[in-house]
Amino acid sequence: MPKTRLDTARIRAARRLIAPVFRDTPLYRCEALEPELGCAVSVKLETANPVRSFKARGTEVAATRLAGQGRPAVVCASAGNLGQALAWSGRRRGLDVTVVASRFATAAKLDRVRALGARLELVDGDHETARRRAAAIARSDGIRLLEDSLDLETCEGAATIGLELVDASPSFDAVLIALGGGALATGIGHVLKEMAPGVEVICVQPLGAPALTLSWRERRVVTTGTTRTIADGVAGRCPIPAVLADLLVVADDAVLVTEASIVTGMRLLLDRAGLVAEPSAALGIAAVLEDRDRFAGRHVATVVCGGNVDPAAHRRWTGGR
Template sequence: MCSEKRSACAGPRAPVRLDLDRIRSAVSRIAPVFRNTPQYVCPPLGEALGCELILKLETANPIRCFKGRGTETVMARLADSGARAAVCASAGNLGQALAYSGRSRGISTTVVAGSGANPYKLERIRALGATVRIVDGDIEAARRLARQIADSEGAFLVEDSENIDTCEGAGTIGLELLEGVGPIDAVLVALGGGAMATGVGYVFKRLAPRVEIVAVQPRGAPAMALSWRAGSIVETDRTDTIADGVAGRFPIPAVLDDLLVVADHVALVEEDSIIAGMRMLYRRAGLIVEPSAALGVAAILEDPSRYAGKRVATIICGGNVIPADFERWVTEGVSRASTAC
């Protein structure tokens, strides 16, 4: 099985759905509060990890995650079309982003979440004015109900990653990294549905193709990683990870096709490494992050020789974590987490 460079072991691939001109045009559609987020070299963290580490801080905005870039792009185009209602399924971050972008444009928003969704994120979605619907089951059950609502109520269905606007909005992160931090050897991107990995990856493949694009997924939610390695869709029957923001079971075929073109490597990391990454980001960079945001650091911890001495960027994609969980995993210390950080 090819688990490293797909381009070296796979046959020709169809063109990706993304377009560089559309990504560039998305910049002006995105509210300034989501753009030009902090990006900087973090010496204390890099020294501990054995590489020069650049942090791209996508938590420095009103919804504390990167997804506002995509929902701003979606909702701006919806507003142009005269649409007045949108619906999505979300574990929390997409819902917050869609609610924020909809409220500013007068588009009503419904967010469907599974029964185990992060209550902290759901509280924020309601505070932003969206209607929240809870369904028994996980994110996949929420997606089914969201589709039903779209069909029965005429709302526009925003499918994260499948809707190309979400990928192109996320791709603007790549434009900023290329413009602002100098040469990079590798970019580490959290992998869930694939919007950020494909959007950022595509920008680098077009403008800096020698940069290694590494997508990172929890071993407890590996469907997209397994699909990338197999070159075809692999579904799983369950997820078991604290990184709820990337915990899907049914990859979207069109998104996988894009990922097969733009990703050079897809890593699977353990829960202990995710927690260790969160702790390192807190202790050495002063950042409070959710588990998905620590996937890049977790990948370096598990495969240090791959990044040793290199200039590596990782995208800190979200900071919406329940305070009690953060304290339990990070500030109080957890026996199963590495003590080396």
């Protein structure tokens, strides 16, 4: 296949740097979801770990390498999940971690960043504002900036999920992957295209935060002015050109879904599978809900990529008490 920035040998090496608690996560066929979706569905559960998201696969790689290089400090911008993961990985290796986030980010995620010992700086504005501030801190303090999706540790750490999907039996017809900054999609997509090219790689993004999907469709970077989605973990506005170039190689399709379908997906994951999923983690289910005919008779896998959600908001969205 055409080249991406990723390398399968490095991905295999990265897997050895990740704490066992984040590897070999549950992957199982969830028959309780199938009557509603009209197809065979397997879920790859990335929430049953200390930070309740897939992000630590990348931060484990980055933190291990930073510690080995004698670099004691790192900063990142985060909507919450990357910050938690970097705080966990950094604390384990004695790193000084700073996380920059929007003050409008999910409070439960921010509280967890603090609890894990990171220095948290809040900014007015959205995630793109936080990215600019994190870059400024890195320059002024002379420390490492870990930029999600741009830095290969984040992509190749996420790509280890792809290795685990490829090892599954039976294989899948399609894998549905949440699309935000692009690390998860390009990482898993790279592995699937190299090792299981018959599997369709479908990226899913909210209609209210469509920048990378629009960029994939137009084959050029498309930025958006605002985002309007409950799926804060994928609500970027300014795609990274190098990430788009990788996505153009590995993605077979990129689709947009409505907020209503995301909420229904969260409700189904809770009611039928007993899973608390944040909105970004329900994007794959939402994609099937919106196009049942496309997936009828097929076996799809979806990555439940995070479970960090405000409890009151989750109850409101899913109809719980």
